[in-house]
Amino acid sequence: MTATTNTAVSAGNTPPAPRSTAGAAPTRRRGQQSTGQRMLPYLLLAPAVLGILALLGWPVLSVLLTSVRKLDLGELMRGQVVWVGFDNYVEIISDPGFWEITLRTLLFTAGCVASIVLGGLLVALLMRHVPPAVRVLLQLSLVLAWAMPNLAATTTFQWIFDPNFGILNKTLVLFGFDGFAGYSWFTSGLSTLTVIVVVVAWQGIPFTAFTMYAGLLAVPGDLYEAAGIDGANSWQSFRAVTWPALRPILTVCTFLSILWDFKLFTQVWAMRQGGPDGGSTTLSVLQYLNGISAKHFGLAAAVSVLMIVVLFVLTAQYIRLLVRSREVDL
């Protein structure tokens, strides 16, 4: 570990230059010693690097290769390799339904991310302002919602939204909205996806809330005091004190949420299998339908690759920020 730091420093900075002029004999001795020494860290790192390559690199390569193959049940069973070039991509992209599904997935992701980040921010601010006892209660319920398995949460929400026996419709009727008696929430893709966004947000908010609350705790109290003395109202002190401290954390949360929600499958499939009429089908559902249901694994792999491309475009800005900020920080 120390050896790596040394080489890194000597490579980047000019000061070590005198070392090389410090006399021929000692340098050579150091050089001879360091051949083995220089190799050591790489040897120590090798298992981890190879492990990561095998665990991450191979599946990615495998998906890429599968996406240019015709791989149905028969080919899979016979171990036959049939290259079809970009046929799978052409078939997926030429289907007008694909673009509709892509757009729907983007809107769904936007809905999820917006509600999770905004909801998380509000809950984090709330946590800061309520008395300790209430805060503990709030945190406890957040952790419980977070800990709930996805399928269990989805099933519970299906019950809540059940047209005849769901507590939501019954409550609405109780408050005088008689139109909701027996109202079905799953008759259109839009309302089905809205219900799914609610489930996802319900389970996603705890993570962002806790992360942002941690960020809020890092803001020294005297900054608020100073702002107060300067006559700032609560909105101004939020903008001038809280926001700058929260912004990096908010960016991380947004980035993570985009990654998680874009490829979300479990809740979407469990809720209505992408229905009605395919109205809540997202890209990950399309992938499942092509691969697991229809057993066209090549097509499904092509959808996966296209998903990676879309995701890359979506997050390119953040990746750029990430790379740049590292340069600045170092």
Place this chain on the structure above:
Amino acid sequence: MALAATAAATLGVAACGTSGGGGNSAEGGTLTVWLMDGSASEEMISALNQEFEAAHPGVKVKYEVQAWNGIQDKLTTSLTSDNPPDIIELGNTQNPQFSSQDTLTDLTDSAKDFNQDKWIPGLAEAGKWNGKQYGIPFYAANRVVLYRTDLFQAAGITATPTSNAEWLDAIAKLKAANAADPDFQPLYLPGQYWYALTSFIWDQGGDLATGSGGSYTGALDTPQAQAGVEFYKQLVEASGTTAPKDNDEAHPQQADVYAAGKVGMWIGMPGELATAVKTDPSLKEKTSAFPIPSKDAGKTAPVFLGGSNLAIPASAAHVDAAKDWLKLLTSDKYQTQLAKGGFVPGADKDTTALAGDPVSAAMAKATAGGKATPVTPAWASIEAGQNPLKDMLTAVLTGAKTVPQATKDANDALTKALAK
């Protein structure tokens, strides 16, 4: 679902591991047979295995019961493994997907050994692809209308309905007789029970799709198919059933709903009745059945032929032994035993063994006119993916779409899915 798929895949791998171990220790002398949960009885299969082992010294039968849930994924993983089972049971609607991909052994030449002339046509059709026979009929089970004899009597219904008009009349009478109980449903009919819908569509002279071989196009927008959907809606409205309009017969399990005692009639299979009887044993005495009525008095509606075929994976290690096992199973002796277990046997036209029980008798009566879903590999992916028939029913029953609109949309979706 994803969880289920993963679990199934893991199970598949585990099962392969064990069957591999068994194969090694007996030096290829183990015949692995996979049958599904709820098919032939334990006693029947063990008797058959004993007879088989006696005739094949040195060969041991390894019999494993599989669960229907996630079976497609499990079959996919096991058929592509190095140690696939030697005999598998396939749902008749899943059969074409496996045959069209050359994953099964061609049994055309041995068909006559398996009692071919007594096969149920609907099942044999499902096992056939491109003129070759890959699947052998195992058993059929179809839906009947199950009803409570005591409630029928109390409502003054003396004869079981033999036409759609009489059926609706029976619903009205049951409703009137039980008006005091707000939870009572004369007919329990969930919104997405597409197996029941197929009966009504066929009865009106319509069909799900037309075509043959690999190419089918939807036929749901025909006036006949629309009439079938209309009748479904009529039944739901007449009954005022509180069954979910946006879910199928398995969510919740309709047998459990029936077991709660607030249902007069439901469309189900004898196996489902057995589940209900487990919860409330008194239902056995109080339940009888009649075939799904037709629009024409005295006839019965064609039923959706559910059932299973048997097949030998193309990669099976013991094809000859597997064929001998199938030959034994399709012999009259075991087919009769299958019928005694309450199934319509796949390779025996003699169903007298079923006549003793009113429910089985009603089922056997309808089997002959049974029809199946289009014989195309795409159908299995419709069932395992998004089924347009379900969306269509929900849209009609919730009033989201008119019948012509819903049938047209579903037809477009079905045609598109069948073309894949």
